[in-house]
Amino acid sequence: MSFYIEQMRKNILINQAYIIIYSILAAIIGVNYLLFILVIIFVIISMFLQSYLSGSPLGKNVKAQEVLQGKRLYHEPETRSIQMKDKQIMLDFQEQSRFTMYTTIGMFIGLIYFFVLFRYVPDLANYLKLYLTGYRLDLFFAFLIYFEGYFVITMLNTTWAVNRIKKLPMVNVPSQYTITDKGIVIKGMITTKGIAFPLPNETNVNLNEERRFVEIIKEGKRTVTKLRFYSKNPKRLYEIIKKYGKMEQQNELNT
Secondary structure (H helix, E strand, C coil), X not given: CHHHHHCXXXXXXXXXXXXXXXXXXXHHHCCCHHHHHHHHHHHHHHHHHHHHHCCCCCCCEXXXXXXXXXXXXXXXXXXXXXXXXXXXXXXXXXXXXXXXXXXXXXXXXXXXXXHHHHHHHHHHHHHHCCCCCCCCHHHHHHHHHHHHHHHHXXXXXXXXXXXXXXXXXXXXXXXXXXXXXXXXXXXXXXXEEEEECCCCCCEEEEXXXXXXXEEEXXXXXXXXXXXXXXXXXXXXXXXXXXXXXXXXXXXXXXX
């Protein structure tokens, strides 16, 4: 989500491309519930691709397999048991949860629009037929207007949610991860992503031994991304990330 907010303009262009593709397909297939199901499938696929192509939470994308080819330095197969002992974690997620609640409201409104107005797309196409000539141009523009309406609702809601929070903290807690001398691999529910070493210059690495985690923090214009690694041995983990992840800064200090 932090990547989406920081790269809002780029993601608007990507979504517009999806909308045009959906509208072309809709014009070819015609208005029926098979099309409705197909559109939902395409929306799910586009969300998955957007998550996959967005790269790592820190914005430095690398293939996970390339990272795993390096020398393994640290591996945490399951962090949930450690995370559950952190009594302050809910405080860290308060702003993020509030933002999620705002966007969920917008998503609910968008879904009502999506389901209720679908049946009126043929009526809009018949109206546009009075002004348009050509193979199914009426259907194309009717669906284009329909999809754009949904897009506008979600965008307005996201903008409203972002503006209600000065700087949104996005805490990402991998359930398992592996660190090699080439970077970090984090495994999520859908995708596995890699973060290359050295880390971006604008990132900081913080250690919290009491709560047993190490955080890589990247501050953007609208968000603060915190990639948090719970660990059985946080001090050793911190030393590894500092040594291999911030080697350029260390070299600069030594020179």
